[in-house]
Amino acid sequence: MAKFPYSSRTRIHGRLPRTRARLLAESLLLPSPDSDANYYDIDDILTEDEPISVVFQVTANGVGLLDPGAESNCVEKGAKVDLPFWLAHGLLTLEQAVSINPPPCFTQRTWKEIQADAACVDLRVLCPYFYELGCKIVPFRYKEVLSKSHSSSMMTMPKFVPRFTKEESRVFESARESMAAFKKWRAGGVRLQKASILGRKRKTKLHDGQPTP
Amino acid sequence: MYGRRASQLLKEIDSSEAGQLAPFNTDVFDQVIRECSEHNSQFQSLIRKMVEQNLDIETTRNEDHYGAAIHHLSLLRNKRCLMAYMYNRAEVILSFRWKVGPVLPHDIQEKLHFSEKEYFKNHSAAIKSYISEMDIDLTVDMVPPKDPYIQVRVLEDIGEVSLGDHSVSLTKNSLHFLRRTDAEQFISQGLMEEFLE
Numbered sequence: 001m002a003k004f005p006y007s008s009r010t011r012i013h014g015r016l017p018r019t020r021a022r023l024l025a026e027s028l029l030l031p032s033p034d035s036d037a038n039y040y041d042i043d044d045i046l047t048e049d050e051p052i053s054v055v056f057q058v059t060a061n062g063v064g065l066l067d068p069g070a071e072s073n074c075v076e077k078g079a080k081v082d083l084p085f086w087l088a089h090g091l092l093t094l095e096q097a098v099s100i101n102p103p104p105c106f107t108q109r110t111w112k113e114i115q116a117d118a119a120c121v122d123l124r125v126l127c128p129y130f131y132e133l134g135c136k137i138v139p140f141r142y143k144e145v146l147s148k149s150h151s152s153s154m155m156t157m158p159k160f161v162p163r164f165t166k167e168e169s170r171v172f173e174s175a176r177e178s179m180a181a182f183k184k185w186r187a188g189g190v191r192l193q194k195a196s197i198l199g200r201k202r203k204t205k206l207h208d209g210q211p212t213p
Numbered sequence: 214m215y216g217r218r219a220s221q222l223l224k225e226i227d228s229s230e231a232g233q234l235a236p237f238n239t240d241v242f243d244q245v246i247r248e249c250s251e252h253n254s255q256f257q258s259l260i261r262k263m264v265e266q267n268l269d270i271e272t273t274r275n276e277d278h279y280g281a282a283i284h285h286l287s288l289l290r291n292k293r294c295l296m297a298y299m300y301n302r303a304e305v306i307l308s309f310r311w312k313v314g315p316v317l318p319h320d321i322q323e324k325l326h327f328s329e330k331e332y333f334k335n336h337s338a339a340i341k342s343y344i345s346e347m348d349i350d351l352t353v354d355m356v357p358p359k360d361p362y363i364q365v366r367v368l369e370d371i372g373e374v375s376l377g378d379h380s381v382s383l384t385k386n387s388l389h390f391l392r393r394t395d396a397e398q399f400i401s402q403g404l405m406e407e408f409l410e
Binding site: 059066 | 226227276279286287290297301
């Protein structure tokens with residue numbers, strides 16, 4: 001059985017709390033796909049699903065399914081294929097088997113559009129994991145997102161919300177929730193509540209006709 | 214293949230609301246496991262090809278090697294997805310113990326895989342033995358209390374319950390003035406609500 005030369009990854013010092021901000025910071029410092037701390041993190045895993053266009057520097061046998069244009073069961077040297085980020089990254093760093101072209105959402109054109117008016121660029125269409133993947137444009141949109149989310153009330157949804165990437169949606173939603181919780185606290189509502197999981201419409205009888213206890 | 218199916222599992226978790234569980238997706242889960250076997254057998258056949266040609270597996274870098282590397286990476290990816298699926302569901306299940314109590318309602322139990330039900334049972338037992346050693350009920354007062362007693366309105370018929378030194382008849386729509394620690398478990402199950410003037 002072959003021993004593959006996968007070296008262990010370096011880690012970030014200390015144990016920061018599991019927050020969005022920390023995930024972002026880690027991806028800025030260490031863009032490695034198998035960082036131990038993020039192993040189970042759903043966002044991290046889905047980020048690495050994003051397609052990246054690569055050019056194969058070698059031929060690979062037995063993997064014809066990767067390249068829709070392949071005639072035999074291999075990918076030929078020089079073939080241009082779309083691979084998920086995790087595969088592209090693994091092949092690049094461990095095997096030097098591919099070369100990577102940056103995805104279209106990170107071009108000069110996008111950068112200029114964002115500089116013109118950040119809120120109007122439809123990032124989700126470009127790439128739902130824009131930040132986690134690109135990590136270059138963070139400070140620009142963050143401040144605006146935070147301030148808008150704090151000021152908007154429960155009912156109104158600003159028109160740019162559907163354009164948010166996942167990260168921004170989470171920041172937006174958590175700011176909204178904290179504002180709502182604050183208002184509720186001010187108004188002095190009930191503090192003990194039915195567990196939210198039970199809030200759904202439930203069957204009120206078991207199958208033999210007895211009511212649920 | 215190549216991790217596409219496994220992502221489905223994670224997207225399912227991603228699209229459900231925080232703290233809620235979808236039914237365990239046994240179909241896709243088993244499909245991913247079958248794909249892992251497929252990747253493994255392809256991997257083995259590529260390695261065997263190299264061995265038959267008397268090439269050194271550790272150092273040779275030919276087409277078979279790169280193909281095997283891709284299958285290996287796919288296996289690692291599938292493994293990561295499967296484990297993350299189980300792990301994130303397990304976290305939600307743990308939170309149920311604290312939010313709902315040691316017995317789960319029927320419609321939640323339907324969504325759990327057998328191993329998840331075992332996990333919940335063992336976790337509840339561990340908490341129970343810990344609590345009995347400490348002699349403090351850790352599952353009450355999840356919100357810092359302001360008053361040892363609260364007024365509650367009963368939402369569903371519960372019947373006679375003995376609380377402390379006396380028993381109370383908890384009929385629907387009756388009001389009671391109970392100790393917080395007693396009332397809290399009924400409130401979290403949705404059987405009572407806090408009554409504000």
